[in-house]
Amino acid sequence: MRYFRRPWMESRGDEYDSWGACLYYLAADDQGDVHEQIEVYANGNAIAYDHEHDEDRFGFLTYATLHLDEFAPYEIAEREFRDDLAQYRPMNR
DSSP states (O other), rough: OOOEEOOOOSSSOOOGGGOOOOOEEEOOOOOOEEEEEEEEEETEEEEEEEEOOOTTTEEEOOOSSSOOOHGGGGGEOHHHHHHHTTOOTTTTT
16 A cells, blocks of 8 residues: 545535645555545544445545556655544544
């Protein structure tokens, strides 16, 4: 697995737009398929998806394959990924 932390400054464009900017945490395999996705918003809300919980009223696990060369600048170690996420409790779990 490879681990990424990438900011996303664009609007959600939906009823949850007021949550603000988002920091995406993604765990992807060597082909770029995402197995774990956590979204942490500026207002403190966090939501999480994986293959066991892949969709709900807030969103869904991406089905897009990551372009790993594009995501390379955002790659972090697994320990950093897990340590960062330990401080959040996803509201959709």
